[in-house]
Amino acid sequence: MNFIILSPVDIAIAATLLILNAALSIFLRLRLEKQMLVAAARMVVQLLLMGLVLKTLFNLDSALFTSLTALFMMLFAGREVMARQKRRLKGWWSYGLGTSSMVFSCTLVTVFALTTQVRPDPWYEARIALPLLGMILGNTMTGVALGIDRLLTGAAAERSAIEARLALGHPRAEAFGNVIREAMRTGMIPTVNSMSAIGLVSIPGMMTGQILAGVAPMEAVKYQLLIMFLIAGGTGFGVLAAVLVGAGRLTDQRHRLRLDRLRASSD
Amino acid sequence: MLVIRGLTRAGLEPFDFDLADGECVSVRGPSGGGKTTLLRAIADLDPSTGDLSLDGAARESMPAPQWRRAVCYLAAESGWWEDGVGAHFPDPDAACALLPEFGLAGEALEWPVSRLSTGERQRLALARLILIAPRVLLLDEPTSGLDPETTELVEKLLRDRLENGVSILMVTHDRDQERRLATRSLHVENGRVSEESP
Known part of the structure; x- marks a missing residue:
């Protein structure tokens, strides 16, 4: 090269x-x-x-230090997700919800990519693993932050609609359905949009980097495709986990809407 | 019969009460005194403790949705989750048969919710609730936005339900309405519930 x-x-x-x-x-x-x-x-x-x-x-070349760095990156992403919320859950939930969703989905997708597609030797090689995780994490973070924000503001704004359904004996999953779907859509849309614009409007950063480093364009394209699919998967799982767990936290076993678990609005 | 023993939650002192079949009890008291809190606690919409049972079946022995379909709460401000009125009525035929009793035409089901007046919302929300045939109605000011004629229609319909053995617990500020419908009255102030003669 x-x-x-x-x-x-x-x-x-x-x-x-x-x-x-x-x-x-x-x-x-x-x-x-x-x-x-x-x-x-x-x-x-x-x-x-x-x-x-x-x-x-x-x-x-240490698995321990590489995974510690990975964890550190995800914990920082969790802080960023929390900072982007207009409404927050009380207590540790405000940080824990987004962070645990990202740790879950990004670890899953990164390990999946390392062990079945990219297959460096050893599979946890930092030179491959960390940049891969970084790209998946950055996009998942945006999706999770948008999804949680939409869920929490939606639950507060749609309170009378949700409670009307609960009062009529609808189970919580049904009563919350509209808000949950809207939150998931909001979290996923940036990824869907970037997939449709890529290659027409923008040459993605990673592909640019590989081309500048002397990689043949078609090889760079293959990497970019792989990454985009990983990002879509990571964002999807992360948003799904965050929104479903968050919706569970805003309701309880007796199918009540628990807005008392939200912090008072800051604005 | 709805039996309540020691019902309590934040903002509500422990409270015992029996509501017989076909009985209407009014609830009054200053605003912010706990009337809505009381109704919501009975419907299990807010966490509360105490022993509640309907016809001998304990509240905690059944899933909350099942309890709420039997002991059904109507909020003062109605909530709507779809754009069209019809989407809120799972059985359109039954709705069309019932709506004229509220002074509404069956075609109301085709209206968008955004076009409804306050009174129309209130009546449609009550119709929605009547259609799931609850045993107990917990009504929070069900006629506050209605003119005298439609109030009369709603009261006639409620009397019909009472004759069919349905019980009603109703927040109202209208003393005449209270005299027309209720046999007993509860007074709620500072979270304390006491019985009064109407």
């Missing part, structure tokens, strides 16, 4: 575009320049750190 190695100077030249943007922000009084520079600085530090971590992990 022949790929062009970038020097720090090349990156510095690209960074001047950001400086230019910041200057424009000052000139137009957008007051965005500080945020822009802080975000850029964070990006540089975070990515450099990640490069270091990955480099170390690749050299270590």
Whole structure:
């Protein structure tokens, strides 16, 4: 493979575009320049750190450290899911619901891909496993966050409709059906949309990366297809788990709507 | 007969009560005093403790949906889960036969819910509930948005149900209505329930 190695100077030249943007922000009084520079600085530090971590992990070749890193990534994703919710469940549920759904679906799909399709040797090889997990996790996170948010706001907004059904003796699964379906649809739509736009509107990042690294386009396409299917599967299972478990938490054995398990609305 | 022993939950003091078949009992008291809380607790829509039974069968011995079809609660504000009225009536023929008794035409089933007036919503929600033939009706201000003529229609229908052995526990602010329908009256204030002569 022949790929062009970038020097720090090349990156510095690209960074001047950001400086230019910041200057424009000052000139137009957008007051965005500080945020822009802080975000850029964070990006540089975070990515450099990640490069270091990955480099170390690749050299270590340890199943333990690779899985610890994977867990760390998923726990962070859980925090992000929680932060994106307008309404939250009380107690540990607000963090635990999204996190456990992602741990479940992303682990399942990543291990499935590593053991049956990509098959590196050993199967947990960090160089393959972590980037794969990262891509699946990033998309699952978006879906799970949207699904949970829709479920919780939907349950509160549709309260009188849900309770009318419960009062008429409908079981909770039926009474909650509309909200559950709507939440699952909301969580899945970004993935469906990205599958239909891919290749027409956008050349996906991973495929771009492989092509830049000298991989033949058709080989890069095959990888991209694989990833997209994994992402769709991971998002689907994650949203399903989060929405069903969440709906269970908002109801109880006696088929009651338990909005008392939601925290008071913050806005 | 509905038998209640020691029913309690947050905002409601322990409460004993018997409701005989064909009996209508009114519930009154200041707003926020616990009238709705009481009705919801009986229907098992909020967690509560105490021994409740209907015709000798304990509430906890049956699945909650089965209890609620027998001891059915009608909220003051009706809820709708589909766009069309008809989707809320599983048996359209039975609905068409019943609606005229509420002063509504059968074609109401083809209307969108968004077009209904408050009074129409209230009557349709009551019709929806009557159609599942509960043994006990827990009604939260069932005629508050109705004009005198339709109120009379609804009261006639409720009297019909009472004659058929259905029992009614009804929140109402209308003293005349209370005199027309109820034989006993409950007063709920600060979560304390006491019996009063009507």
